[in-house]
Amino acid sequence: MAAPADKRTFRSGELAKLVGVSRDTLRHYERKRVLPRPMRLPNGYREYPEDAVERIHVIRRALAVGFTLDELARIFQRRSEGGIPCKSVRHLAATKLAQLRERISEMRVLESQLEALVKEWDSKLRSLPLGTEAHLLDSFAKAPASSTKTRRVPPAKRAFASRFRK
Numbered sequence: 001m002a003a004p005a006d007k008r009t010f011r012s013g014e015l016a017k018l019v020g021v022s023r024d025t026l027r028h029y030e031r032k033r034v035l036p037r038p039m040r041l042p043n044g045y046r047e048y049p050e051d052a053v054e055r056i057h058v059i060r061r062a063l064a065v066g067f068t069l070d071e072l073a074r075i076f077q078r079r080s081e082g083g084i085p086c087k088s089v090r091h092l093a094a095t096k097l098a099q100l101r102e103r104i105s106e107m108r109v110l111e112s113q114l115e116a117l118v119k120e121w122d123s124k125l126r127s128l129p130l131g132t133e134a135h136l137l138d139s140f141a142k143a144p145a146s147s148t149k150t151r152r153v154p155p156a157k158r159a160f161a162s163r164f165r166k
Helices: 012-019 023-031 049-063 069-080 086-125 136-142 147-149 157-162
Strands: 009-011 047-048
Touching: 009 012, 009 023, 012 023, 012 047, 023 049, 047 049, 049 069, 069 086, 086 136
Parallel strands: none
Antiparallel strands: 009 047
C-alpha cells in the first residue's frame, strides 16, 4: 500500500498569488494572529501549509462582511484552545447586521437630503445669468446649528445633513 502523498505547501509569493493578496498582507495576517506562522525553510523563506488557502478565504470573506482582524484573531484563538465560538460568532454577525441596517438607513436619509440639495442648486443655477458665481457651498454655512444634534450622524455628515432637516 502506497503512503499518502504529502500535503502541498506554498511559499509566500505562491500563496499570495493563489488567494489574491500581497505578501505584505500575509505577513500582516500573521502579526494579527489570524494566520498561523508558517514553517521556515533553511533559506528563511516562509512555507505555508495547504490549509492556509482556506483560512485566507475565510478571513477575506469575514472582512468583507464587516468582521475585524482582531475579532477573527479572538475567534481563531478560542477555537485553537478547544473552545466553541459559534454563539459569539453568530452574535457578532447579528451586531454587524444591525449596524449595517442603521448605516443604510442613514444613507437613505443622506440620499434624500442630497437629492433635495441638488434640485435646490439646479434651480439657483438656472436663475442666475451665465458665468455668475452661485456660491453653492456657502449655503452650508447657513444651516441652523441646533439641527445637527437630532440624529446620530458623524460630524462631517452633520453639517451637510442638517441643512435639510425640517
